[in-house]
Amino acid sequence: MGEKTIIRPLYLNMIKGFIDDPNVKIITGLHRSGKTELLEIIENEISAHVPADHIIYINFEDMDFQDVTNSKQLNAYLKNKIIDENKYYIFLDEIQLVLDWEKTVNALRLKNTDIYITGSNSKIMSDELATLLGGRTVSFHMNTLSFAEFIDFREQNGIGTADIDKELDEYINIGGFPLLSVRKYNEIDARKIVKDINSTALLKDVAVRHQIRQPQLLDKLVAFLYDNVGNLISIRAIVNYLKSHGRGADPETIANYIKYLEDAFIIRSAPRYDVRGKSLLQTNDKFYLGDHSLQYAIRNRRPDKIQGVLENIVFMELIRRGYNVYVGKMADKEIDFVAIEQDGTRKIYIQVCLEFTTPETYAREFNPLKDIRDNYHKYVVTLDKNWNADEDGVMGIHLKDFLLRDIL
Structure with a gap:
């Protein structure tokens, strides 16, 4: 039997209430605790009613994005994707791999965007980040599976x-x-x-x-x-x-x-x-x-x-x-x-x-x-x-x- 994605309702239901909310959604957790899979499930939920070209998904561990290592490079990539005034849904997976990523996210949130980010480090939930983003963040922490x-x-x-x-x-x-x-x-x-x-x-x-x-x-x-x-x-x-x-x-x-x-x-x-x-x-x-x-x-x-x-x-x-x-x-x-x-x-x-x-x-x-x-x-x-x-x-x-x- 092939593998299939299993929904974790505890986390999905918490985050679904914040879809289209102006706050930046931050998901943290131990490496391989399920953050990427959760992000993909949220993306699938949104894609049911949003055009594909208005959903931007980047996994910074993916070889396709190995050259995107700082905010300047990330800005350049996103600038080519965001081409109109309609809302864009942006998913940034393992964002801590990008130097000064906070600057990009801060600029993005001022546009017509709905932003979701994940990271394997508690620092992406720091007070300094909340201050930089004007307090417009909501955080969720994922653990490995309960029994x-x-x-x-x-x-x-x-x-x-x-x-x-x-x-x-x-x-x-x-x-x-x-x-x-x-x-x-x-x-x-x-x-x-x-x-x-x-x-x-x-x-x-x-x-x-x-x-x-x-x-x-x-x-x-x-x-x-x-x-x-x-x-x-x-x-x-x-x-x-x-x-x-x-x-x-x-x-x-x-x-x-x-x-x-x-x-x-x-x-x-x-x-x-x-x-x-x-x-x-x-x-x-x-x-x-x-x-x-x-x-x-x-x-x-x-x-x-x-x-x-x-x-x-x-x-x-x-x-x-x-x-x-x-x-x-x-x-x-x-x-x-x-x-x-x-x-x-x-x-x-x-x-x-x-x-x-x-x-x-x-x-x-x-x-x-x-x-x-x-x-x-x-x-x-x-x-x-x-x-x-x-x-x-x-x-x-x-x-x-x-x-x-x-x-x-």
Whole structure:
């Protein structure tokens, strides 16, 4: 069965309401998270009622546009395309590859245009850009597939199963990059694809963009972060680790490299949050990956790392649902996640546990949540099929059920 484009309603419906809106539509996301496909779907929607010569689509990663590298060249190209006063729909894919592209977009928006741009870097949503464009922007962020989307993609492409447990295991194994859900890949081939996605993102969106002078240091840092998903990490600890492995680095350089990785959505930080004091702490964040499968770019799936993978999956599900996500601290106890809605009106407390093998495991996961005296939802998310309990306001729930819940 051939591949077909699968619509992601969550993102398409958000953007459709802004078609013909004067704001510049900005779509960001990790490399290969589906931005180009979304742009093509929007283009197809518009082309149903707009002449083809009034739709301009440029993918700056395409060989046909390799010579368009700065705003002057982009202006020249568009000048030959925009030849009358009727509205033009302009799609600029991976715009960050064009130097000073903001100048072109700023000039375009003053014409009769409807503009859509994508990029693999958070900087295209910066305050400076909003100021340059007079505040006339609206931003959308794409993540890789949720588990629900993963099931839908595989079903529509004829490679899914009716067994949700098998689908979950496949999701854990190959991750949420859309490319991996439109046809059947064995585990080895899937890992090769993820490794290529990872390498390209690191090269284009970090090393080249920021003119990294120490690429080997970046590689060592990435390997360390990927191998320590779900662990509390300080800049000093990273510096000491690299030094012990013969790679000296100063804290400022490491902090900058981490910021570059975050800007490219390759990693995401979870700061520490004092549950009782209701305040952020300034030390020892945890780091998670833009898709849990990126871990497999540096090593195969290992039993001793599955806890971090599960945490990563839960973390990204919370991000997809619009929460700000923190690591909870309460006295000497840690709570894996405190998720707070962006308006601050609602919280969720979450522990993630592979399985309940001993009474000590149960106590470690449940007791910190029992000690929180408020009425917000509290979950222990697990892969343990023999555990599904609600005790003292704390709900034990299987990972698949947590990921597929309509409301958390």
